[in-house]
Amino acid sequence: MKNRAIAELFERIADMMEIQGESSFRVNAYRRGAQALESLQEDVARLRDEERLREVPGIGEGMAARIVEFLDTGRVSQHDDLLKKVPEGLLELRHVGGLGPKTLAMLHDKLKITGREDLVKALEAGKLDGLPGMGEKKIENLKKNLAFQAEASGRVALGVAWPMIEEIMELLGAKVKVMQLSPAGSLRRMRETVGDLDLLAATTRPEAALEAFVKLPMVQRVLGHGDTKASVVMEGGLQVDLRAVPPESYGAALQYFTGSREHNVRLREMARKVGLKINEYGVFKGEERVAGDTEESVYASLGLPWIPPEMREDRGEIDAALENRLPKLIELSDMRADLHCHTKASDGELTIEQLADEAIKRGYKYAAVTDHSASAGYAGGLQPARLLKHIEAIHAFNKTQNKIHLLAGTESDIRADGSLDYPDELLARLDWVVASIHSSFTKDPTGRLIKALEHPATCVLGHPTGRLILEREGYELDWDALFQAAVRTGKAIEINANYHRLDLDDVRARQASGMGIPILINTDMHRADNFDQMKFGIGVARRAWLTAADVVNTWEWKKFEAWRKKVKRD
Ligand code: DGT
Ligand code: CA
Ligand code: CA
Ligand code: ZN
Secondary structure, eight states: OOHHHHHHHHHHHHHHHHHTTOOHHHHHHHHHHHHHHHHOOSOHHHHHHTTOGGGSTTOOHHHHHHHHHHHHHSOOHHHHHHHHHSOHHHHHGGGSTTOOHHHHHHHHHHHOOOSHHHHHHHHHTTTTTTSTTOOHHHHHHHHHHHHHHHHOOSOEEHHHHHHHHHHHHHHHHHHSOOSEEEEEHHHHTTOSEESSEEEEEEOSOHHHHHHHHHTOTTEEEEEEEOSSEEEEEETTSOEEEEEEEOGGGHHHHHHHHHOOHHHHHHHHHHHHHTTOEEETTEEEETTEEEEOSSHHHHHHTTTOOOOOGGGTTTSSHHHHHHTTOOOOBOOGGGOOEEEEEOOTTTTOSOOHHHHHHHHHHTTOSEEEEEEEOTTOGGGTOOOHHHHHHHHHHHHHHHHHOSSOEEEEEEEEEOOTTSOOSSOHHHHHHOSEEEEEOOSOTTSOHHHHHHHHHHSTTOOEESSTTOOBTTTBOOOOOOHHHHHHHHHHHTOEEEEEOOTTTOBSOHHHHHHHHHTTOOEEEEOOBSSGGGGGGHHHHHHHHHHTTOBGGGBGGGSOHHHHHHHHHHHOOO
């Protein structure tokens, strides 16, 4: 699918146009187009074939023409034309803190800077001194930011950022008295990766909070330290921004810095239409401040209910809020089971008993033991005789206690020909079958997944695209065909909650659930603490607008059992 690729091209075009000094109207049209493509659930090529491109909000005539051009030729001539004027290296510098489009244009103009190397040399030679807007402090920051960029290559996975912000909040909370402290930005929205960490404090003594923040032990370098904001780089290269605001602005600031930018743009447009102004200090009617101490008050000033952060991506949430049809999103506490778990029998660390204990600790009422299957030699996959023993052991354990039901299952490899990894008689003895692709990624993955869905024993597809976040793209799938097969067979599809996977992603999960496909959220745990990654899967599900009812492993045992018996048909 080319949606992402075209979205990226549009972003680059917008950036280059901005460097060229184009009107913000045209620049924003491209940004909106990129955003529309990012959120689009259908294949853009298909929309084109059906002449429905213009039906996508944010895709105008010009944008549609460029999409068609890309699909036909693999290029967008406007992008290539712009690249002749804006060197690639210069464009890459836009990710360096402190280098906005205007500054880049000026540096290109005055010093013929075309990339990082030029810039570093020019900085060393003092050539930026005295240029417009280039004060001593700005130049100092630029040097630091360039050094930082050299070692940190952009985004980190949500699951890597999470414990860091938890630790920062704990240490900061212990050192200074702040009234409220909250993550903001993409982390609060539970995006699968984050560019930097944003933190917001409500306090009457901002200077004390910022002072304590820049002195935290994990801070490696201070990028900036002002009256209301400080930015630091931590060990490992991740940037953290802290903003400190007075308590009466907390809601407005939290709303503002949570974003997304696109969501906030829409809100501000709405506000303007009714004569209000929203910024990080509050909601204003003329000079009068009418709201802003809580996020609820900000939304209420526009006649809206509070919108959960995970939904704030301009994917229809504002219209839904206006029409009072925001879903009641699923929560971690709704989970009653984890249905993709590995034990010592294959490549996990826990025994059956330990696994049960850990699941009980998390409040689960049932769980599925799904060790790897016979041909998964790389992961200690169970040969049929051992699987039979394993099934017996699991069923025997169930008889010893009544706190939790364990299902005897497997995570069966889907083999290169689409078959499952055990004989049918053995699969029929299992309570539960997760089917996943672990190899031969390029061999007709769609066909194999469909064949696996059609096997009577299969209950759910595991990590359907095989992607690894920031490491490996998922295999190309014909989503329509796959989802139709899931609908036809009544089988479920997993949101794998492991933060390296998050597979299905938010957009696909929303689409699948919208088609009526039962969704599971599973951790694919191999160690006890892996169970705690469930929250990342919940984040995906909330970004996909799912309710508890949409997710099978929130159901109580009886309802689940009735469903399981219907689905597992062997
Ligand atoms: P990231 O860090 O790339 O994962 O994404 P965010 O969403 O955390 O973005 P970030 O850190 O640049 O800014 C945090 C939020 O603050 C963002 O979602 C919206 C708000 N914000 C930041 N800068 C601007 C701005 O120039 N204009 C507007 N409208 N909002 C901004
Ligand atoms: Ca951020
Ligand atoms: Ca930030
Ligand atoms: Zn697994």
